[in-house]
Amino acid sequence: MPHPTTHPHYSPSASRPDFSPPEATTDSHTTLQGLACLPKPAADLVLLGDLTGRYATGSYSRLASGGRTVTLRADRQGAAEHGHRITAAIACHVARVGGSLDQLIRLLLHPEHEGGRHARTIALRSGQSRALDYIRRVWTNAVQTVSTAMALGSRDHVYELLAALRDRIETTPWRGERGRTALRVLRAHLNFAETAGGPLHHASERQTAEEAGISRTTLRAVYETVLKPCGWLRRLRVGHGREGSTWYLTLGSPRRHMALTVVSRSRTTQFPPDPALEEWTTPETGMAPDIDSTVLGRLMSHDAFAHHGLGSAALMIISALHARPDQTITDLIASSSVSRATTYRALQRLAGLGLVHHHGETWTLAPRAREGLGRFPRSAQPPLDMQPARGWDEIALRSGTAGTAARRKALHAAERALYQKALERLAEHRSRALVIVHNGRPVLVPAVRPDEVPAAWQAADGRVLDPATGRAADGWRMATDGRLILITPADQRTYDELAAAHTQALSEWESTA
Template structure:
């Protein structure tokens, strides 16, 4: 008994094998000509996919395919790091974390990109290397943002600058395969459409949605671990404290007692946004200023503010009592739980769709009899009780007593569901079933 060939699945499997061989050849320092000779050699099992292309479409198409695979493999090998040991893995991830913490993340979109990148770094640390798996919903929940915002950040910041590469799109229960790399902080590497009016009322860097200044162009100094720990709270949602408060807390935790000018450089936040956000944090008692310097409250990372003795009564409106209380005060409480509920419903609906698709496109099972392939009839639902029979092969609804338009009775007395997706009529289905059963009985 054999399964009917699944050409698409076989092609995808063959391509993955070919790509893996190409990467190995590229790492060994060989050339595309050597890869071509290897794949087209008749005794090499790994080159079956390339040889099938040559047989079906000609030698030139096969050579062009090998050239494309080689180009992708060469790019991947030149932009990835071979991990020699667990200690080396820790060093690579630590270097990535240091690069993330010292890169200026200017503008609202830049700060959102920092949250997404920190989420992927969390996944990479769990996976034990830059190569990791993560779905969009999983990343959005980890970063505390919506999927729409996540996709925008992927396409405008992280992927164009080389911080993230999606190696394979996820399917079913498996998330996408990502590779975390050291990106470029150059803001001019992102092509952004100019304003149609070409006026000066919009920032020149629309991808970041903020005016860059000489202060925010300097090297940043953040504690991304703190950012990764706090970014999932509702208090840091878009309509709450926001991402600006997140990076300011990360900057003050990395280095306490900073002036506004120093904070503008270490957090890459413009002065206007910095003053506004510090005022909001001070209202909760999460930050204090002494003279010209600002510092975090003793328990600010837990969301608890306090009122120092030297503070004026009007400086602190109400000390915070946890991040949930801060979220409630800003009207963002429950955002994360609602997002997770929506994602859970989407996952369930997607899984049901996959199950229906799998049932509709299940592989036919055949047996070989006297050199012929005989299709094994697919199992039918339970037989229809006699009381449900109606003239012309219809089925009576046991609740209403009327004929159910979507159901028919097959010649063997079993149910057949007729849907718009069916490509054959009831008579054709019945004839095909009778023919398959006849062949099956003759073969057995």
């Protein structure tokens, strides 16, 4: 499993291991000398292949549409995925010791190396150039993975890594509305990573949107414009069915993270600053960011901090005041990375709800503001024009955002149900039916198929009845559109192939009769 690091994997050419000299690329002796530079598990993987089946998990099976059973894949498809995982692992081992692409090609295309069987199979079936292109793609992904990889030796090391990532998140300036939204999404992934016990974790888009308290559309925009380009997140595998996507949190380069740029909308009326006029020489935000992301992670999914509620700016200010109380406006602008005008508006609104206090030039959180209670201590009395809120739910009611999270979860549940139905239709190899309009109403006209059966053959529980005996036929079931579907572990044919096989069998039976 890859783990993040901050050290590049390349080493000077003089210190690179010599896997095999150019004049003897297939010599077994020189190749074995190169294998000696690899760790023993990596050398065994190259020479003997995956003997323990470590890289075969999930290659030869897949989750059924019901989400409870596992169906087998075709042998060729499973072997190809298994071979690809072995090839990727070897590429990562070579990159980790400072090898090169040419050395990886020599290892994989050596006729005696079992670990390169997948690459040699591609060369036999599709040609040498196609195999070399495949190895180059694998090498590019391996270089990207290893360049941000760190070996985790113990559970304490994992906790230290997540703590370092949390510290960097809290001390990185997140400017603008999109930057603050990206912080909420990143904090949601950090919550998932802490639950999973490492930077590698699984999460779907709907799950992340509910955790961050935003919509899926906003979530995707943040992924593509902020988090992925800046190197905070990597999607290792796209989710399918009931399995969420596989994500990886990485520390990356501090320079990449500090250079967070928010993509502005097209056709904007604002112009960039002019250096000749000394405009915006030093940004007022992001000079000394310091927030408590734990408080942010607990409050960001509440309805009170939805888009039309208090919003992300108030959430950043509350997190900054909780990390360091008694801040002036200038200090709060720098620590929360919120602009001056937005800070004034947010503080005025929070003060009206009794969540912050103003003592001279400093601001501080009201007692128990984290729990959403804007009550004042007995020694302090609120102003006459101030109506302190009794909790976050009351704030959401005042803002008109109450029920936003519940409606979002209901929408996601409906989308999941529709998605599961679509997966079941694909599992049944069903084709699209034709819909015509007759007398002002739509009429479903199923496509003509040779394997369509009469209603007398259909059992109530979805099984197929044998017309000769009247009993249920083993290994067959009825699809919801009234067509026979054969279910066996080894049968992975498409609907058209099943129909063609039925037609051929019927023709042979009639000719024999």
